[in-house]
Amino acid sequence: MEMSGYLIATRKEVAEFAGVSEATVSRVLNGVGPMKEETRSKVLHAAEKLGYVPSALARSFARNRSGNLGVILPYIPKARLFSSYYFSEMLSGIGSAVREQGYDLLLLFRSEQEPQEYESFFLAQKVDALIILGSRDEPGEREAIRKLKDAKHPFLVVNQHFKGESFPEVDVDHEEGSRQAVTHLIEQGCKHIGFLNGPLTYSNSADRLSGYQKALAEGDLHLDSSYLFEGNFSRRSGYEAAEKMMELLPKMDGLFVSNDRMAIGVLQKFREWQIPEEKYPKIVAYDDSDAAEITVPPLSSVSVPFYEMGTIAANKLLQIGNDAELFRKWFDDPVRELLQAELIVRASSRGNTDENN
Amino acid sequence: MEMSGYLIATRKEVAEFAGVSEATVSRVLNGVGPMKEETRSKVLHAAEKLGYVPSALARSFARNRSGNLGVILPYIPKARLFSSYYFSEMLSGIGSAVREQGYDLLLLFRSEQEPQEYESFFLAQKVDALIILGSRDEPGEREAIRKLKDAKHPFLVVNQHFKGESFPEVDVDHEEGSRQAVTHLIEQGCKHIGFLNGPLTYSNSADRLSGYQKALAEGDLHLDSSYLFEGNFSRRSGYEAAEKMMELLPKMDGLFVSNDRMAIGVLQKFREWQIPEEKYPKIVAYDDSDAAEITVPPLSSVSVPFYEMGTIAANKLLQIGNDAELFRKWFDDPVRELLQAELIVRASSRGNTDENN
Known part of the structure; x- marks a missing residue:
């Protein structure tokens, strides 16, 4: 039997040669359980005779690889x-x-x-x-x-x-993914676009910030740092960030969130405040996870080929x-x-949030 | 440095002893890259002198464990x-x-x-x-x-x-979890309860079927095999099973589904058919995953301590x-x-499905 690149299992042959069961061969070679010395030496003799190496680890060691x-x-x-x-x-x-x-x-x-x-x-x-x-x-x-x-x-x-x-690296163009997301919000008429990002020690957060800045600049919009929020990608952190958005809310007409989970936390808070859906800022999230489709409203999100x-x-x-x-x-x-991300538009960023998909 | 139970890393000492960099020691001991013979032998000498074992695999082999x-x-x-x-x-x-x-x-x-x-x-x-x-x-x-x-x-x-x-096993009492789910539906007034189960080769599916039967018997309800459906735990299989429910729908006033994903597929189909939410059968799903809370209506679900x-x-x-x-x-x-499961009740199985949580 071929497994992980090396050969295993002439255990059966060892058992036949020694005239014992396969289970006995295993017990002897693994040193498990009590065992008559005679049986033990019969098995070890057979194993040696047939050139059976009980441990693929031993073979890996010789070949310098783990599989x-x-x-x-x-x-x-x-x-x-x-x-x-x-x-x-x-x-x-x-x-x-x-x-x-x-x-x-x-x-x-x-x-x-x-x-x-x-x-x-x-x-x-x-x-x-x-x-x-x-x-x-x-x-x-x-x-x-x-x-x-x-x-x-x-x-x-x-x-x-x-x-x-x-x-050596495999990455996604998150700057461009974010630029598309924010450009889409601008095209939908948003003028005051909040951004809930992850920690900047992740290059993808730094890239998303660049994409956000680029899109604002291209749309002749000003970056207002009071519209920048930070979470840690958890739903809870989105929920908490939403509290800080409260006073900006009537004016903040767009929101870009750097993953779906945080966006779901934001929506949860909005629902708790009983903000009517048509008063929500237009939202674009990121990742396009399974959850994006089933929230209310369904989330526009940047799909990443993870x-x-x-x-x-x-x-x-x-x-x-x-x-x-x-x-x-x-x-x-x-x-x-460098792989490409792609914006998927759903109801959360469209004009009509009554729409279901 | 202690790692996975065995000791590593006197590489630094080998480097100092040989008067070379740590990277050189690694290269020599891993046989990577070109290397002057003089350097090579200096490193190997130092390693031997200090009793440095380059490979924890070698040590694992001696100790008969992998970590x-x-x-x-x-x-x-x-x-x-x-x-x-x-x-x-x-x-x-x-x-x-x-x-x-x-x-x-x-x-x-x-x-x-x-x-x-x-x-x-x-x-x-x-x-x-x-x-x-x-x-x-x-x-x-x-x-x-x-x-x-x-x-x-x-x-x-x-x-x-x-x-x-x-x-030796660690399992959950899925029979009891299911019994609770179906009993709850009966208490909510359901008389014709459908069951979308997984494949019966999984013991947890077989157990859930027993729990369903038990609850029906306790509630003096008849098991009607035309109310039994099977999926493979995927959302798609729930969506497809819902098609088969169509003709039963006006009568089927309760539905037990053996995971949230399939229940989400069912809801998706109901929405496509534009069935008004108040006409949905009362639904209890299983797993109580993150998604259960964010569907519309939020899903009652049996929480399993995975x-x-x-x-x-x-x-x-x-x-x-x-x-x-x-x-x-x-x-x-x-x-x-044998761990216990626990029913979490949300809007999908309550009288008033307008309620949001």
Whole structure:
């Protein structure tokens, strides 16, 4: 049986040769349970005779590979990481590519308080290649990624870029995605457009801010910093940001929110205040998750190809395999994929919010 | 630095001893890039001198462990596995426990067409323990799990049980959860209650059917098999099932749906047919996912502690560690945790569907 790139399972042959059951072979080779010494030595003899290597780990060690693609994920205690659309789509895409290529997927949770030591996963041969997700632009993070690059380990940074570095990366043009979103609001007649963004240590937040600024400038609108809000991508943070919007509300006729979850939190607050729907600012959110379609009103949202990012990143890494020549080329001319986002218009940003779709 | 249970990183000391940079040490020990023979031998000498073991895999091999908790997941090409509430919550719970215990999480995608060979992950020492998710009651699956049990590998089956086997498991009382849901509909005055269930090869679907039957019997209602529908837990399958409900609709005054996604598909179809909300059957769904709150009307739903199931399962397995004595006890008296589900009532099953929450 072929599994994750190496061969397993002549266990049956060992069992036949030793005249014992397969379960006995397993117990002996794993040292589990009590076992007569005679049986034990019969099995070990058969295993040696047939050249059976009980552990693929041993073979991996000899061949210097694990059969695992690693993914670095931020760890926040009790947070529902996988329920965020961003991570769930990305991991589905990565998982699909990994499976098709016969690898397994090792999830490596990193706490933001800890020093980043990504290289150790390679030194420990826990992974053959590494995807870094949910990265922030911080000195420790840059340093850790630079180390990976210096040591020429195969890795990719996904949905994040670092100005001034040339790390291999797969990203989305979030500046352009945001520019489209805000331009659409301007075309719908909005003059005072609020912006609920995520933390600026994420390059995609910084890019979205640029896109917002660009669109305002192109529409001859002024940037008023009292219209800028920040959340942490959670629904709760959207709900809380909405409270700060209250006094601006009659004037704020448009709102751009950098993910659907926060927008849903904003809508929740509006509903609590019993603002009639036709008085809502026109809203465009971001991500175009499943939830965007089922809110009331359905959310206009910028669709981001997270799943495709995941498959592209995993496929690029796994193509390299362990080829030293390819490694060098990889770093001489690092991968810099830039995918496109696309605005999907629904009732939340249209003139008539009675409309249902 | 302590990582996943073993020690790493005297690389710095090796670098100092050899009088080279840390990056050079990595390059030499990983055999990456061109390198002067003199430098190479200096580094190798220093590593040997200091007893530096470049690979934690080598150490794991000696210690017979991987530092990984494995999770078996069903693989369906192009499906968004992680975007299902069930898997995303469960994996968040498992991930959290794994992280707190210093392990890493290895995701093992299994295609339903392939023969199941779970034991190979232990023989290959890719995992120290295994959680089996999304299992179905099929002969090949039973056989594969029996093999794990016979060889006394530490594993747990989660949210699925197999009649007649005593596999270690963590499950939820879905029969009781369903009984509550349907009893609630009966209390709301429903007399003709439809049931959109998942495939019966999942024990939780079979349990939900029992709960439905029990509640009907307790309410002196007759089971009419033309009120039974089956979907595959996707929104689309709910949408399609709704088409089959059409002719029953005026009479069908209650509907129990075995997950929120399918219920959302049903609502979508009702909206397309422009059925006024007050004419909807009273609906109770299952899972109580984030989406349940934001549909129109908000969905009554049975809340299932998926996250807790994940943490409980992972903690139980990781406590065992590699202790042969604990292994034996584990199988003498297998873990059989049964958690409780809880009905959350919202507008979809109340008398007044105008109400928003």
